Amino acid sequence: MKADDQPTPRFGLRSFRAKFVLVVGGAVLFDLLLSGGLALWNVQKLSRDATSEVGEGLTTANQEYIRSYADSTALSVDLLLDRVHGDVKALAGVLQAQINDPSRQQQVGATLSHQAPGSVKVVYDAQGDWAQNLPGAPSVISVWGYLLGADHTPLPAVQREIEDSTVIDLVAPTLMASGSPKLQMYYIGPKERPIFRTVPYTDQAQTFDRLYPGHNKAEFWEFFFPGIYGSWQQWARDPALRPVADDITQTAPYTDAITGKLIVSFFHPLWTRDRTGIAGVAGADITLDQLAEVVERVKIAETGFGFLTMSTGNVVAINPSGQAIIGLTSSNDAGTQGVTGLERSLRGSTQPAIASLPLDQNNDGVIQHIMLDNKGERVPYIVVLKRLKPTNLWSSGPIKSEAMSVGIVVPEREIYASLFAAQKSISLATNRILLFQIGAIIVSLLIVFAAVLGISKRITAGLRALAGAAQRLQSKDYSVRVSIPTRDEVGAVGVAFNRMAEQISFHTENLEQLVDERTRELGDANQEISALNEKLRDENIRLGAELAVARHIQMMVLPKPFELEAIPGLEIAAYMRPADEVGGDYYDVLQNGSRVKIGIGDVTGHGLESGVLMLMVQSVARALQETNEGNPHQFLDRLNRAIYKNIERTNTGKHLSLAFLDFEDERVTLSGQHEDVLVMRAGGEVERIDTLDLGLPVGLENDISPFIDTRDIAFGSGDVIVLHTDGVTEAEDEDKRLFGFERLCESVQKRHGRTAEDIKTGIIDDLMAHIGIQKIHDDITLVIIRHT
Numbered sequence: 067m068k069a070d071d072q073p074t075p076r077f078g079l080r081s082f083r084a085k086f087v088l089v090v091g092g093a094v095l096f097d098l099l100l101s102g103g104l105a106l107w108n109v110q111k112l113s114r115d116a117t118s119e120v121g122e123g124l125t126t127a128n129q130e131y132i133r134s135y136a137d138s139t140a141l142s143v144d145l146l147l148d149r150v151h152g153d154v155k156a157l158a159g160v161l162q163a164q165i166n167d168p169s170r171q172q173q174v175g176a177t178l179s180h181q182a183p184g185s186v187k188v189v190y191d192a193q194g195d196w197a198q199n200l201p202g203a204p205s206v207i208s209v210w211g212y213l214l215g216a217d218h219t220p221l222p223a224v225q226r227e228i229e230d231s232t233v234i235d236l237v238a239p240t241l242m243a244s245g246s247p248k249l250q251m252y253y254i255g256p257k258e259r260p261i262f263r264t265v266p267y268t269d270q271a272q273t274f275d276r277l278y279p280g281h282n283k284a285e286f287w288e289f290f291f292p293g294i295y296g297s298w299q300q301w302a303r304d305p306a307l308r309p310v311a312d313d314i315t316q317t318a319p320y321t322d323a324i325t326g327k328l329i330v331s332f333f334h335p336l337w338t339r340d341r342t343g344i345a346g347v348a349g350a351d352i353t354l355d356q357l358a359e360v361v362e363r364v365k366i367a368e369t370g371f372g373f374l375t376m377s378t379g380n381v382v383a384i385n386p387s388g389q390a391i392i393g394l395t396s397s398n399d400a401g402t403q404g405v406t407g408l409e410r411s412l413r414g415s416t417q418p419a420i421a422s423l424p425l426d427q428n429n430d431g432v433i434q435h436i437m438l439d440n441k442g443e444r445v446p447y448i449v450v451l452k453r454l455k456p457t458n459l460w461s462s463g464p465i466k467s468e469a470m471s472v473g474i475v476v477p478e479r480e481i482y483a484s485l486f487a488a489q490k491s492i493s494l495a496t497n498r499i500l501l502f503q504i505g506a507i508i509v510s511l512l513i514v515f516a517a518v519l520g521i522s523k524r525i526t527a528g529l530r531a532l533a534g535a536a537q538r539l540q541s542k543d544y545s546v547r548v549s550i551p552t553r554d555e556v557g558a559v560g561v562a563f564n565r566m567a568e569q570i571s572f573h574t575e576n577l578e579q580l581v582d583e584r585t586r587e588l589g590d591a592n593q594e595i596s597a598l599n600e601k602l603r604d605e606n607i608r609l610g611a612e613l614a615v616a617r618h619i620q621m622m623v624l625p626k627p628f629e630l631e632a633i634p635g636l637e638i639a640a641y642m643r644p645a646d647e648v649g650g651d652y653y654d655v656l657q658n659g660s661r662v663k664i665g666i667g668d669v670t671g672h673g674l675e676s677g678v679l680m681l682m683v684q685s686v687a688r689a690l691q692e693t694n695e696g697n698p699h700q701f702l703d704r705l706n707r708a709i710y711k712n713i714e715r716t717n718t719g720k721h722l723s724l725a726f727l728d729f730e731d732e733r734v735t736l737s738g739q740h741e742d743v744l745v746m747r748a749g750g751e752v753e754r755i756d757t758l759d760l761g762l763p764v765g766l767e768n769d770i771s772p773f774i775d776t777r778d779i780a781f782g783s784g785d786v787i788v789l790h791t792d793g794v795t796e797a798e799d800e801d802k803r804l805f806g807f808e809r810l811c812e813s814v815q816k817r818h819g820r821t822a823e824d825i826k827t828g829i830i831d832d833l834m835a836h837i838g839i840q841k842i843h844d845d846i847t848l849v850i851i852r853h854t
Contacts, residue, residue, distance in 0.1 A: 094514045099507075112492070112496060125481075128481045129433045129448070129450075131366075132366065132433065132448060132450050132474055132476065133431055133433070133450055133452075135364065135366060135474055136372075136431070136450050136451070136452035136472055136473075136474045137431075137452055139360065139361060139364055139372055139452070139472045139474070140452040140453070140454050140472040142360045143357065143360050143361070143374065143454055143470075143472060144454050144455050146246055146352075146356065146357070146360060147316075147454075147455075147457070149245050149246035150245075150246050150248065150332055150350055150352055151312075151314050151332065152245065153241045153244075153245045153246065153248065153251070153350055154251075154314060154332045154333075154334045154348055154349065154350045155313075155314070155334060156237075156241060157234070157237055157238060157241055157251060157253075157334075157348045157350070158313075158334035158336060158348035160233060160237045161231075161233065161234070161253060161336055161346065161348050162336050162337065164230065164233055165336060165337070165338070165339060165345050165346075166339055168339070171230050171233075172230070174232075174233050175226075175229035175230045175231075175232055175233070176229065178229075178232040178233065178235065178236070179229050179232060182203060182204075182232070182235065184199055184200060184202050184203040185199065185203045185204070185205065185207070185232045185235055186199070186207075186225075186228050186229050186232060187199060187200075188207060188209055188219075188220065188228070190214070190218040190219070191271070194211075194271055194272065194275050194282065195211035195282055195283075196208060196209060196210050196211050196214075196271045196282055197209040197214060197218065197219070197220065198270065198271045201267055202267075203235070203267060204235040204238075204239055204265055204266070204267065205234055205235050205238065205252075205263050205264055205265045205266070205267060206263070206264050206266075206267040206268055206269075206270045207228060207231070207261060207262065207263040207264075208261065208262040208263075208264075208270045208271040208274070209224060209228070209261050210260070210281075210282050210286060211282050211283065212282075212283070212285075213259060213260075213261065220261075223258075223259055224255075224259050224261060227255050227259045227261050227346075228261055228263075231253050231255070231261065231263050231346075234251075234252075234253050234263055234265060235265070238251040238252075238265035239265055239266075241350075242265060242266070246352070246356075247352070247356060248350045248351065248352055249322065249325065249327070249329060249350075249351040249352055249353050250264050250265060250266065250268070250324065250350070250351050251264070251265050251348075251349065251350045251351075252264040252265065252348075252349050252350070252351075253346060253347070253348055253349075254286070254346060254347045254349065255346050256343075256344050256345055256346050257285070257286075257287055257295055257344065260285075260286035260287060262286075264324070268324045268325075269324075270324055273324050273326075277321065277326070278290070291317070291460060292462065292463065293460070293462065293463040293464050293465070294315065294333070294460045294465060295344065296464065297315075297460070297464045297465035298315075298335040298344050298465075299343065299344060301313070301335070302335075302337060302338075302341065302342055302343055302344060303342070308458060309456075309458055309465060309466050309467035310456050310457055310458045310467050312457070312458060313334050313335060314332055314333070314334055314457065314458060315332070315333045315334075315335070315458045315459070315460055315465055316330060316331070316332055316333075316457050316458065316459050316460070316468070317330060317331040317332075317333070317459070317460050317461070318330075318376065318380070318459065318460070318461040319354050319382055322351060322353075325353075327353050327354070327355070328353065328354040329351045329352065329353050329354060330351070330352055330354065330357065330382075331349055331350070331351050332349060332350050332351075332352075333347050333348075333349045333460075334347065334348045334349065335347055336348060354382065354383060357374055357382055357383045358374075358382075358383035358384070358385075360374075360383070361373055361374045361383045361384065361385075361472065362383070362384075362385045364474060366474065366476045367476050367477065367480035367481060368480050369387070369391075369476075369477060369480065370474065370475060370476030370477070370480065371384070371385055371387065371388035371391070371474075371475055371476075372384075372388070372472060372473060372474050372475070373388060373392075373472075373473045373475070374470060374471075374472055374473075375412060375425070375451075375470065375471050375473060376459075376468060376470050376471075377425055377468055377469060377470070377471070378411065378413075378425075378461075379411045379412035379413045379423075379425060380409060380410060380411045380412075381394055381410045381411065381412060382470065384410075388475065389410075391438065391440070391475070392412075392415055392417055392420045392438070392475065393415040393416030393417040393420060393438075394410050394411075394412070394414070394415055394420075395410070395414060395416070396409070396410045412425075417438050417439060419436035419437055419438060420436070420438070423436075423449065423451070425451065425471060429451060430451065430452065430453045430471075431450065431451075431452055432450065432451075433448060433449075433450050434448070434449045434450065434451075435447075435448060435449075435478070436449055445477060445479075446477070446478040446479070447475055447476065447477055447478060448474075448475070448476050448477075448478055448481065449473060449474070449475050450473070450474050451471045451472070451473050452471060452472045452473075452474075453469045453470070453471045454469055454470045454471065454472065455469070456468065456469040457469075531548045531549070531550055531560070532548060532550075532559060532560060532563060535547070535548045535563060535567075536563075539567060539570075545567075545571070546567060547564050547567065548560045548563055548564060623654075623681065623684050624640075624642065624653070624654070625638075625640065625653075625654060625655045629655065629657070630655060632657075633655070633657055633662055635732075635853065635854055636662065636729065636851055636852065636853060636854065637821055637822035637823070637850075637851070637852040637854055638655055638664070638822060638849070638850065638851050638852075639821075639822040639823040639825070639826040639827075639849075639850045640653055640655075640826070640847075640848065640849045640850070641826055641830055641846070641847070641848045641849075642845070642846070642847045642848075643793075643842070643845065643846045643847075644672060644677075644845050645672050645793070645842050645843060645844050645845050645846075646672050646673050649672055649676065649677060649680070649845040649847075650668065650669035650670070650671055650672040650673070650676025650677060650679070650680055650722070650845055651666075651667070651668055651669070651672075651680065651791050651793065651845040651846070651847035652665065652666065652667040652668070652669065652680045652683050652684060652722065652724070652847075653665060653666045653667070653789070653847050653849050654684055654687060654688070656687065656688060656691040658691050658692065658694065660730055660731065661691075661696060661728065661729075661730045662728075662729040662730065663687075663691055663701075663726055663727070663728055663729075664726065664727040664729070664789070664849065664851060665683075665687055665724065665725070665726045665727075666724075666725055666740060666789040666790075666791065666847065666849055667680075667683060667722045667723055667724035667725070667740060667764070667791075668722055668723050668740070668741075668791040668792060668793075668845070668847075669720055669721075669722040670720050670721055670722065671720065672844065672845050675718050675720060676720060679709070679712075679713070679718065679720050679722065679765075680722075682708075682709055682712050683705070683709060683722065683724065683764070686705050686708045686709060687705060690704060690705060696728075698726060698728050698735055698737040698774075698776050699737065699771070699774050699775075699776065701726065701737075702724070702726065702737055702738050702761060702764075702770075702774050703769075703770065703771045703774060705724075705764065706764045706765065706767075706768075706770050707768060707769070709722075709764050709765045710764075710765050710766075710767070710768050711768075713765045720765065721763045721764060721765035721766045722763060722764050722765060723738075723739055723740045723741070723763050723764075724738050724739070724740060724761070724763075724764045725737065725738035725739065725740035725743070725757050725760070725761070725789075726738055727779075727787065727789070727851070729781070729851075732781070733778065733781070734778070734779045734780075734781040734787070735776050735777070735778055735779075736755065736757065736760065736776065736777045736778075736779055737760055737761065737774060737775070737776045737777075738757065738760055738761040738764075738774070739757050739758060739760055739761035739762055739763060739773075740757050740789075740791075741757070741789075741790055741791060741792055741795070742754050742755060742756055742757065742807065743755040743757060743779075743787065743788070743789060744787070744788040744790075744807075744810065744811060744814060745779065745781075745785065745786070745787055745788075746785070746786040746788070746814050746815065746818065747782075747784075747785055748782060748783065748784030748785055750815060750818045752811045752814065752815060754807070754811075755777070755779065759775060760774070760775045760776065760777060761773055761774050761775070762774075781853050782853060783853055783854065784819075784852075784853065785852070785853045786814070786822070786825065786850065786851065786852045786853075787850075787851040787852075788810070788814055788825075788829075788848070788849070788850055788851075789848070789849040789850075789851070790810065790847065790848050790849070791844075791845060791846065791847040792844065793842070793844035793845045793846040793847065794810060794829075794833060794846055794847075794848060795807050795810060796844060797833055797836060797837050797842070797844075797846070798837070798840060798843070799836050799837060799838055799840060800838055800839070800840055805833055805836050805837075809832070809836070810829070813828060813829045813832040813833075814829065816828065817829075821852065822850040822851065822852040823850075825850045825852070826848060826850045829848060829850075830848065833846070
């Protein structure tokens with residue numbers, strides 16, 4: 067009998083349909099009755115507990131709202147400060163670039179001085195004992211009395227500082243007109259020459275005399291900002307000493323000498339070219355009104371307000387009504403030295419709850435409930451504090467880390483005003499919900515009973531067909547198929563069952579044939595893999611032989627020990643270790659009569675192509691030396707032309723850094739661009755010589771003669787010169803730390819007074835100890851030259 071012809075069993079208690087109706091219908095009925103009963107009970111309970119539950123919900127919502135408001139206000143203050151930081155860093159970047167390039171700084175200063183003499187010419191004021199340029203220039207520059215000579219004109223070094231700083235006239239006006247509003251931007255010279263150049267032009271020195279008498283006879287930095295310059299000097303020696311990892315230093319609020327307004331200054335120290343000292347300061351000022359405007363815009367409920375406080379409790383910004391509510395009093399700290407600051411501390415509040423507010427990190431964003439006295443009435447308030455990003459702060463003395471906080475204060479009774487209105491609405495809605503819920507339960511019961519009866523008949527018909535077909539398939543009747551017209555999951559099971567039956571029938575009939583075919587295919591694939599393995603092994607042997615030959619040729623052309631020992635007046639020791647079978651480093655010692663030429667270079671990358679290019683360089687250098695080419699400039703230019711044409715022909719895309727030392731008649735001349743040269747004097751002092759401006763990488767351009775330069779190096783008896791490739795300084799230990807130039811200097815100094823061979827061996831020992839078990843990723847080359 068086919069599955070389609072199976073009779074439909076009666077609706078008995080033992081049938082699947084009866085069980086389905088009982089289980090599913092009973093479960094749904096129980097769920098409806100239970101959920102409906104619980105819903106009615108919950109509605110009644112909601113009416114009784116509405117006040118408590120709504121109160122808690124509104125409390126949570128309002129607290130989250132207050133926290134969000136505090137977060138957004140803090141972000142607004144941080145954004146304002148970040149925009150000012152960006153403008154100061156832009157100005158500092160221009161000034162630092164000038165300092166790093168003295169020739170360009172001198173040219174720019176001379177050009178601007180010629181075009182705008184009013185920016186560099188100052189006029190002496192006998193009454194104030196200072197000099198200042200006349201109005202009309204983009205900036206005002208003030209020169210204090212102790213920076214003037216006997217003729218009341220700036221000392222020569224001070225005058226150079228005036229001219230070098232004129233570049234601010236080009237940059238600062240644009241920065242003032244863009245970004246966050248700023249009161250002024252300026253440059254202040256180093257401690258030895260603290261000239262004061264400010265944009266826009268104001269009566270700067272005159273206002274200083276009026277607001278800070280006696281300043282002109284005291285050292286500028288220690289008079290106005292005691293301790294700040296010393297902190298910067300410590301940063302120059304060790305940047306890790308910065309409290310916050312940023313060069314920007316912010317001051318506490320103080321009275322501006324020019325406008326008389328309360329301001330906050332942002333300083334960015336400028337470093338000397340060797341980064342060991344302070345070369346001046348770039349700065350900008352914003353008024354306290356700008357910070358106050360952000361927090362004074364806070365408007366929560368009717369009388370809620372915000373304030374901005376430092377970690378010491380000194381309030382930087384607050385509106386007048388808020389100041390009165392939390393009981394703050396203001397005073398100016400007018401000492402005999404330093405700028406005049408604003409003192410308005412929470413700790414001095416007339417409200418004890420405000421005076422005892424915790425300002426530490428653990429209370430960031432925590433809702434605090436306090437009681438404040440308002441005309442004899444105890445009024446509950448909510449307070450939340452949100453910390454800003456930390457910054458370097460100068461208040462008095464050394465610079466320290468500071469994280470200001472935004473505070474939000476709002477009366478509790480204004481926050482909960484909506485609670486009472488909600489209670490009435492809940493009571494009215496409760497009665498309506500009870501009626502609707504009872505009606506919904508009755509309708510749902512009728513619909514569920516009808517649906518369960520209909521679906522059970524539809525589902526069980528397909529299941530019966532599947533059960534019968536499965537029994538026939540179990541009896542190895544693989545021709546069985548089922549027909550289920552539904553398009554639900556049961557219908558999908560029927561389709562899957564028919565496909566399974568077809569696949570079982572197919573695989574049963576064709577299993578042996580499939581096994582034979584797969585066996586033959588596996589055998590063919592195994593033969594192909596064996597053949598490929600054999601070819602790969604032969605290729606590896608061939609390539610290994612070629613690399614061995616190339617490495618042997620490369621090592622053959624290196625200077626032999628007896629060649630180095632035969633050079634009078636010099637001890638030379640060398641070491642080279644390729645990272646691969648064939649390296650890309652180059653060094654050679656060529657002697658022709660009394661002239662000795664020592665070369666060192668590093669081809670980009672390593673491997674066979676780099677090794678071949680190294681051999682080209684060695685051959686061309688040897689040929690030029692043998693032709694008595696004694697001009698270092700011509701030598702390097704001709705070598706580059708030959709190498710460039712070979713690279714162009716081979717199309718390898720390689721080039722190399724290359725430098726030469728020419729030694730003749732006790733004189734050493736350095737040419738070409740490579741790693742820095744280290745010189746240890748007979749007394750133990752170490753010098754670092756930069757080769758960046760002495761050439762261009764060889765093979766990069768056909769003509770590099772405009773870039774080639776030479777430098778003479780004093781090389782007396784006992785002096786040692788160390789040449790190396792970047793494989794030495796960039797070698798990494800297991801923590802990815804580089805060996806570095808400083809470790810190289812220390813390793814050389816430890817061997818002061820020893821032979822060149824001892825120095826070389828010691829450096830290699832230190833280098834290998836640093837590398838440890840790590841893989842060497844780059845070629846290592848080291849050449850030690852000692853003048854006997």
